Amino acid sequence: MESGNFGTLMRGAYVQTFPPQIELVTEGDRSDFLHIVVEGTVEMLASWDNRDTTMAIVRPLGTFILAATIRDAPYLMSARTMEKSRLVLIPSEDVRDTFERDSDFARAVVAELAQCYRASIKNTKNLKLRSSLERLANYILRQQIESEGARVFELDIEKRRLASILGMTAENLSRAIKTLQPYGVKIEGSRVTVSNQKSLLDLAKPTPLIDDPTC
Amino acid sequence: MESGNFGTLMRGAYVQTFPPQIELVTEGDRSDFLHIVVEGTVEMLASWDNRDTTMAIVRPLGTFILAATIRDAPYLMSARTMEKSRLVLIPSEDVRDTFERDSDFARAVVAELAQCYRASIKNTKNLKLRSSLERLANYILRQQIESEGARVFELDIEKRRLASILGMTAENLSRAIKTLQPYGVKIEGSRVTVSNQKSLLDLAKPTPLIDDPTC
DNA sequence: TCTGCCACTTGATAATTATCAATCCTAATA
DNA sequence: TATTAGGATTGATAATTATCAAGTGGCAGA
Known part of the structure; x- marks a missing residue:
């Protein structure tokens, strides 16, 4: 200006x-x-x-x-x-x-x-269009992208807040995190490890038309 | 311009x-x-x-x-x-x-x-913030306002589409409509009759910060 | 008038999500 | 080091919502 x-x-x-x-x-x-x-x-x-x-x-x-x-x-x-x-x-x-x-x-x-x-x-x-598990999976993928694709990265908000953002309760977020274990996602405290990107992508099915903040 | x-x-x-x-x-x-x-x-x-x-x-x-x-x-x-x-x-x-x-x-x-x-x-x-029943109740109230507050008015879209707008299935919309009967709402075909405005308002709890399209 | 299509409804059941209560864990503080 | 407060987790249960499978009924076209 x-x-x-x-x-x-x-x-x-x-x-x-x-x-x-x-x-x-x-x-x-x-x-x-x-x-x-x-x-x-x-x-x-x-x-x-x-x-x-x-x-x-x-x-x-x-x-x-x-x-x-x-x-x-x-x-x-x-x-x-x-x-x-x-x-x-x-x-x-x-x-x-x-x-x-x-x-x-x-x-x-x-x-x-x-x-x-x-x-x-x-x-x-x-x-x-998505279930709470799918929303979580996509959230994790987006956070990973913002961490330059690192295999391990930190959540930058409390889980209770994350639950509310994703439209679920804190209890169900805890359970959803466990449900993601077979997809190679481990969350300890605020540290997230994605060990099987492919299987997580398979579940999350991200699309730019929902998940790309710049598009 | x-x-x-x-x-x-x-x-x-x-x-x-x-x-x-x-x-x-x-x-x-x-x-x-x-x-x-x-x-x-x-x-x-x-x-x-x-x-x-x-x-x-x-x-x-x-x-x-x-x-x-x-x-x-x-x-x-x-x-x-x-x-x-x-x-x-x-x-x-x-x-x-x-x-x-x-x-x-x-x-x-x-x-x-x-x-x-x-x-x-x-x-x-x-x-x-709202359950599907509450969303329906508020939708009806809003439609009523658009019909100049008439006690009886017409829905202007198919129920299957309404269900999708409200984020529910057509089946559950049917059931939600029945659940609204004790609140003085009757829907026959596309004709809506609101016979107990007060009790419907009591359920719906509309607020301009969600329900007023002009605010 | 008949026919067939399609939205709508209903019932039974399953999946998802929330609630409540108890406990665990962690981190800040005394 | 002990204490404690609050977030996180877990288990049990309830509420909400979706799915599937029949029906029902109205309306448009033959």
Whole structure:
């Protein structure tokens, strides 16, 4: 974007460091700020009737509630820091103003939004078309790719959270992990070992149209 | 948008009428055209490993694959006419060009995209936080609202498709409908009668953050 | 009017997933 | 080193959802 517009945006912005387990935004609130995670980890949650679920994990450099900011609509999810995190907060109005003024910025916003939308569609396909075991198998494969294909790598979230992301209970995640043993997957603590890639692929049947975050 | 730009877009566009049950776009294909439904009904589907699911129904005036068009990425869903339908097809490249040139158009595209994204998030919440019975109850309430709150109204899609939209089998939809009888819901053919709104609301617990398509 | 197709329904059963309770393990803290 | 809190696991059971196999019924076309 144009550097003058960037300067305007930044002049109105706050940089702030938050302790762990702080609720940054609450489902249903008005969207006053666009949030950008610069450091740390933020969990996006949704709840209904005393149930709740983890919708996503946001890490640097990720944004959240761009859509609510654009539409000036209430947040659909809550956000909570998982660890000490540093965020940039840009007033929603400034974002909307800059969008009008700077076409490069507008293009970037649209690209980001379209990406988020497609990610959400992929997630829906994952939930509706696959069993929980298949979702876990594909999750492991994706994490492996993000670890440059290493045979052994670390899970970067707690299992209870992973269970919620995958739409299952922590108990069933434990059982699903055992079920994957015959497919050459061993998980000890947060250390994952994939000893039979082929058989895991055979079970998971990953496809870019669900599992490739960049496509 | 500016009328000159609109003219340019339309000069490159096709208007075409399709018979029922025609596959308009196929999951995984490149996105050549932005599609706009002018008349009729289009079903959006996704499939994986011999399973498939209905992701959405598009009616006039609705668009589909805007995000794929913007990102020049493959379609994540297939589209199929449910009845004789008339569509406008605009070459994706023209859409991207006009987006650069016309800031009003750009704003409209972003508003539409943000809306689609939020709809998808709401759908995910619906799927992850509610049982199939609760999803059905809320679906009925939403349809009732779209029928101006009438006590009796018609379902506008087949039950098998409704089941797929709600993420359940046709058999279980049948049973869920019977389960709703004590809550004052009767469905005969496609005619729905809600005789005890209060008790249905009590079960469904609708919230704008999931069930209001405009919020 | 008859016929056949297809959506819908129903019942029986199986698979999947959740819940509850108890225990194990680990890591932080006194 | 001992203590403890909370995540993780396990087992038993229940609830939810899917599958399979017959039916039923309505509607379009012959």
